Amino acid sequence: MDVTPDVLGPGYEAIELPMGRDAEGEVVATLVRRRGAEPSGRGAVLYLHGFVDYFFQKHLADFYLELGFDFYALDLRKYGRSLRPHQTPNYIESLSDYFPEIDEAVRIVRDVDGHGTLLLNGHSTGGLIAALWADKAKGEGLVDGVFLNSPFLDIAEPLVMRKLGAGLARALRPRFPKAKLPAGVSDRYPRSIHRDHEGEWDFDLAWKPILGFPVRAGWLAAVRRGQLHLHRGLDVDVPVLVMASTRSVRPTRKVLDVTGADAVLDVEHMARWAPRIGRHVTLVRIDGGLHDLVLSAEPARSQVFAELTRWTDAYLPSQGA
Numbered sequence: 001m002d003v004t005p006d007v008l009g010p011g012y013e014a015i016e017l018p019m020g021r022d023a024e025g026e027v028v029a030t031l032v033r034r035r036g037a038e039p040s041g042r043g044a045v046l047y048l049h050g051f052v053d054y055f056f057q058k059h060l061a062d063f064y065l066e067l068g069f070d071f072y073a074l075d076l077r078k079y080g081r082s083l084r085p086h087q088t089p090n091y092i093e094s095l096s097d098y099f100p101e102i103d104e105a106v107r108i109v110r111d112v113d114g115h116g117t118l119l120l121n122g123h124s125t126g127g128l129i130a131a132l133w134a135d136k137a138k139g140e141g142l143v144d145g146v147f148l149n150s151p152f153l154d155i156a157e158p159l160v161m162r163k164l165g166a167g168l169a170r171a172l173r174p175r176f177p178k179a180k181l182p183a184g185v186s187d188r189y190p191r192s193i194h195r196d197h198e199g200e201w202d203f204d205l206a207w208k209p210i211l212g213f214p215v216r217a218g219w220l221a222a223v224r225r226g227q228l229h230l231h232r233g234l235d236v237d238v239p240v241l242v243m244a245s246t247r248s249v250r251p252t253r254k255v256l257d258v259t260g261a262d263a264v265l266d267v268e269h270m271a272r273w274a275p276r277i278g279r280h281v282t283l284v285r286i287d288g289g290l291h292d293l294v295l296s297a298e299p300a301r302s303q304v305f306a307e308l309t310r311w312t313d314a315y316l317p318s319q320g321a
Helices: 058-067 095-112 125-136 159-172 188-193 217-232 267-276 300-315
Strands: 003-005 013-022 025-034 043-048 069-075 118-123 145-149 240-245 281-286
Touching: 013 095, 025 095, 043 095, 043 125, 058 069, 058 300, 069 095, 095 118, 095 125, 095 217, 118 125, 125 145, 125 217, 145 300, 159 217, 217 267, 240 267, 240 300, 267 281, 281 300
Parallel strands: 043 069, 043 118, 118 145, 145 240, 240 281
Antiparallel strands: 003 013, 013 025, 025 069
């Protein structure tokens, strides 16, 4: 296992996970690890990022360590630390292609590092992937709880546009899977969170560019298949916490202020589809929350952490408690 210092600095390690090859060549994922000074009393957290994203939220790791969890994050294949020059950034044709790296990360967390309890924490597209993986892994005792931060449970467009967009992606996928679609995330949200613009956070603009990466037909078709699978109903067999902002805003030329709301996805979609994830789902709405709720301004950010603390205390108590 190749362990090296991580770009986030002291206390963080990076573990490269070889994932074989695909049509573009060699594939890797990267497991970021931060462990406490003392053995964990709660277990571990495994974090999955969203689209045009990677793990950089050090304060999230700090929060979990204070609760007694060791912290792990996956930069999925073709994202962030795992992106290679020969690859199409963030591209995938099936969300299940991510499952092997999640499986390997879970193996390291449980079998190598010896954690008996695992919380899976997914954000946005990572939230959708986390839900699908947890459903696949049900009955295996690999995960003990799931926290989804603004999960990508539906396309943030009116019904007609959702059908047209998904239909176009499906039609292009067989022959032109990497065709760029006339869709994407507005630059208003990344500008609102980066400290060189209007925000307070620092992240690598090569891995999470302000203008994003293109939305490609194969990727959108894969996401839509995953969403429709979830809409039909999953059977995740552990407690699930879904958090979303209380409102969404669509950035336009006239709507420039995207603070205090989800400027990427429709939060009502999250509320609608959350009950389809499993038998035990808690939904919490955060007033003033951004798309990545842990990047929200105060007091919303403290509310996120307070609600997460309350939930973990209830469903993931200290080992031996």
